[in-house]
Amino acid sequence: MQNLSRRSILTLGAALGLVAATEAPKAWAWSSADSIAGTDTVTDPWDVWDDATDPLLASLLDSNQIPGVNTAFQSWVKNGDPLPSGLPAQLTSYLTTYNKLPSWADQAKLDLAAQFNKRMSMYLFLLYGLGSGIMSTVIPREARNVYWSEGGAGMKMRAAKTFTYGYDLSAVDAFKPTGHFVVTSTKTRLTHAAVRHLLPQSAQWRAVTDNPIPISNGDILITFHSLGTYVHRKLLEWRSFGLKMSAAEEAAYLHMWQVALHLLGVRDEFIPATWAAADEQSQYVLTPLLGATPEGIDLANILLNLTSSVDLGVTKGFQREFSRYVLSDKIGNWLKLPRDFISRGVIEVGWPAYVLFREGLSPIMPEGFSLFDQFIRGLAMLFLNNGTSTSYTPITIPTGNRPG
Ligand code: HEM
Numbered sequence: 143m144q145n146l147s148r149r150s151i152l153t154l155g156a157a158l159g160l161v162a163a164t165e166a167p168k169a170w171a172w173s174s175a176d177s178i179a180g181t182d183t184v185t186d187p188w189d190v191w192d193d194a195t196d197p198l199l200a201s202l203l204d205s206n207q208i209p210g211v212n213t214a215f216q217s218w219v220k221n222g223d224p225l226p227s228g229l230p231a232q233l234t235s236y237l238t239t240y241n242k243l244p245s246w247a248d249q250a251k252l253d254l255a256a257q258f259n260k261r262m263s264m265y266l267f268l269l270y271g272l273g274s275g276i277m278s279t280v281i282p283r284e285a286r287n288v289y290w291s292e293g294g295a296g297m298k299m300r301a302a303k304t305f306t307y308g309y310d311l312s313a314v315d316a317f318k319p320t321g322h323f324v325v326t327s328t329k330t331r332l333t334h335a336a337v338r339h340l341l342p343q344s345a346q347w348r349a350v351t352d353n354p355i356p357i358s359n360g361d362i363l364i365t366f367h368s369l370g371t372y373v374h375r376k377l378l379e380w381r382s383f384g385l386k387m388s389a390a391e392e393a394a395y396l397h398m399w400q401v402a403l404h405l406l407g408v409r410d411e412f413i414p415a416t417w418a419a420a421d422e423q424s425q426y427v428l429t430p431l432l433g434a435t436p437e438g439i440d441l442a443n444i445l446l447n448l449t450s451s452v453d454l455g456v457t458k459g460f461q462r463e464f465s466r467y468v469l470s471d472k473i474g475n476w477l478k479l480p481r482d483f484i485s486r487g488v489i490e491v492g493w494p495a496y497v498l499f500r501e502g503l504s505p506i507m508p509e510g511f512s513l514f515d516q517f518i519r520g521l522a523m524l525f526l527n528n529g530t531s532t533s534y535t536p537i538t539i540p541t542g543n544r545p546g
Pocket of ligand 1: 283284285287288291292293294299300301303304307330333334337356357361362363365366369406537538539540
């Protein structure tokens with residue numbers, strides 16, 4: 143059994159029925175010519191983790207220093223804050239090097255992205271929440287990682303932390319000294335590195351995965367496509383309902399995600415340089431890997447129940463149908479989302495009319511206007527209540543896995 147490559151082990155495992163075949167990505171063939179780095183190479187991102195961060199986190203976890211780090215991090219929230227005192231010296235030195243924007247970050251584009259996020263906020267709440275958030279549960283690796291990690295046992299807290307990331311990313315000053323996003327991203331990068339050390343110690347996780355170490359660069363790219371690329375595609379689709387988005391705004395929105403990926407430790411050679419390149423990568427890495435898992439079905443249900451626990455002015459059936467509407471019935475069926483055909487009819491006709499009216503392109507207020515309005519405002523409030531800087535749920539580095 144010597145010299146077996148990771149991929150041949152995966153193929154063998156899948157052939158023997160030992161693992162879910164959907165988890166194993168096919169051999170990488172996306173050329174980095176269309177990446178930020180622009181180098182014409184074909185490196186497999188599923189074999190790339192985070193060399194700069196992973197050994198550091200492993201050592202901090204093994205020497206029980208993470209609780210102290212989490213305490214010190216409480217006062218470190220804004221991009222312009224000085225590094226907190228009392229951190230282990232290696233971590234201070236790491237943060238000095240990595241807690242910053244890449245040299246290619248373009249502040250003018252980031253400013254335009256911030257304005258765009260503000261203008262589109264209602265649509266973004268909806269698409270990130272009922273689209274991307276639920277899509278993450280049909281990405282088998284992500285669903286299993288989230289389920290078996292420490293935070294998987296408390297999805298309300300986890301959702302609140304994810305909202306923190308989204309809120310910080312979408313704030314007008316996200317990338318400025320008064321904003322929070324660079325720090326929040328660095329904390330997330332450290333969290334992912336901790337998970338890479340911790341999850342392989344979970345027997346339950348090892349039993350359901352083909353993946354020796356979680357959260358590779360390839361995995362992060364998949365999640366990016368379920369967020370940025372998916373939302374961009376939906377907004378393009380909704381242009382036929384009257385939504386306006388200029389080419390400069392599209393480019394700025396991509397740039398924001400490019401910087402976000404860099405801050406999460408994705409190598410520049412994997413970050414798509416254009417939306418065309420992102421779409422191509424997404425067709426390649428996201429679409430074929432989507433599938434149902436018991437963990438994902440459970441997580442989707444928990445997430446949708448969290449959302450419907452606030453008054454959105456609609457029934458649970460309507461909310462589930464909206465998720466189907468933005469994601470596809472194929473995904474809805476995988477997740478066993480209940481059907482409500484009457485609500486679906488209302489959505490199919492009412493949503494385009496609502497967007498048209500909201501964008502000022504139709505003088506006629508559609509019949510279901512207040513229904514859609516309360517629905518979308520309810521989602522926004524849910525997001526904002528969790529993510530505002532006053533009731534902030536800080537991202538903390540885990541020290542264990544989901545209990546037994
Ligand atoms: C933690 C964002 C990709 C698995 C987090 C956190 C954020 C985040 C904000 C901290 C909040 C929390 O602890 O719950 C992102 C973003 C991604 C990404 C923006 C890509 C664009 C991934 C991928 C996986 C993953 C690809 C797995 C395949 C996890 C896990 C945790 C985590 C297991 C820790 C949960 C815990 O504390 O137990 N991520 N993530 N993430 N992420 Fe990610």
